[in-house]
Amino acid sequence: MAAADTIHPGRKWTDWEARLRNAPASAPALFSGSDLDGLPEPVRRYLTRAIAPDTRLTRCVHLRMRGSIKLRRWLPFRARQILSPHDGFIWAARVAGVIAGSDRYLDGDGGMDWKLAGLVTLVHQDGPDVSRSAAGRGGAEAVWLPTTLLPRFGVRWSAQDDTHITASYQLGDTPIVICYTLDPDGYITSFVFDRWGDPDSTGLWAWHPFGGEITAQRTFGGLTIPGSGRLGWHFGTDRWPSGEFFRYQVTQLQPTPDR
Template sequence: MADRALEELWDDTVARGAPFDARSVAHLPAPAQRYLRHAIAEGTPLAHAVRLVMHGEIKLGGAWSPFDAEQVIHAARGFVWRARVRMKGLPVRGSDRWVDGAGALDWRLLGVIPVARASGADVSRSAAGRAQAETIWLPSILTGVEWRARDDAHADVKVSIHGESGHVELGVDERGALREIVFDRWGDPEQKGTSSTFPFGGVIEDERTFEGFTIPSRVRVGWFFGTSRWDEGEFFRATIDHATYR
């Protein structure tokens, strides 16, 4: 099912758009201009989707487990993240997704035995926030949206995908390279059985250029970013190995 969902989302794309013109972002706040001109090379056809290949480690049950994964992010419809995680030496396969406004997760030991399955309003709301933040891997989405500068190194961007909107704060350096991301995400990181909004985000430790797009290539993310609880909230570390754009 995860395979079909990811491939269907990837196949449902249109041709890349007009070439990026740096003059088109001249009206934006300074940190937004620096970021977009750094992230998108002049003349790069703007993409509507990206397919990522990645590896890393994820914290499950208090322990870090290695994973390898593919992800498709679609500008109009959402994302599917399909992965294989090794927990105590055993493979767990499955996916997280938010497509056309509906979020779900489905994970199975040995690809057969259910380990975690969830859907519904809370899962969808949390996954929508993730989709909005992960536009850092598809920066063409961020060229025609609303930006507001906090200072010379930080700007809020309003991201809308499939009718769901949210604000994400990006921190950039003097070159425009992305250094951190933070936003309020819906979820239940304290596992109390009730969801609410909590600080979420992470740091960008490296970047790479693929097909004219310079994107984060090594990231660490999690709950409670920017607070004293970040050490306990961090749960995902990933390295992007390849990115293909459509």
């Protein structure tokens, strides 16, 4: 993973991390059954599977992952991420050994910066559309830190039936409404939400279905998360085969210690 560690070796990564760490501190509490009071049974089943008893209710986590990303063709990547689902994220990666950069959502602003061999700019995007899209991504990635999906953090839950549940909250100015499909044991098998974007590169931004299939669960400490999956645009439609662009496996997860 050394390659990913050199993506932002200096001040930029350190400054971004500090901005996320300066978000509200973790609640000085441990997970218990009372956190599930009043929730529909399918939601309780999911959260009970995802969070072990007495797990600290942290709001920020460090992850490492690997997989493949579709940039015209499928290319391998390795990445690290700082994720605080109610505040933002930084995702820094190295793709095919020669493309490096980051996606981020910090203080209400989203951005993407990617270079070839550290010299040639491939992507530099920011602005309101990118920010709204990045906020949606950050909200969807809360499944990698399920403690942040508890009602005490402002998340509203509903259940459509025994295997379909919905989480809703606000990240900045962006509404987050994510629908999960569960297996009989309460593990997430797929999810979908409306994400702001321009997946066809037409210059016209709008809400489009985004989501994917979870292919494996992984447990890190007291957290069981969707550890592997296939993600992309147009999930749940006939355009999903062409919309898929991201296949991942989380290899490390470490909640950030309380400040």
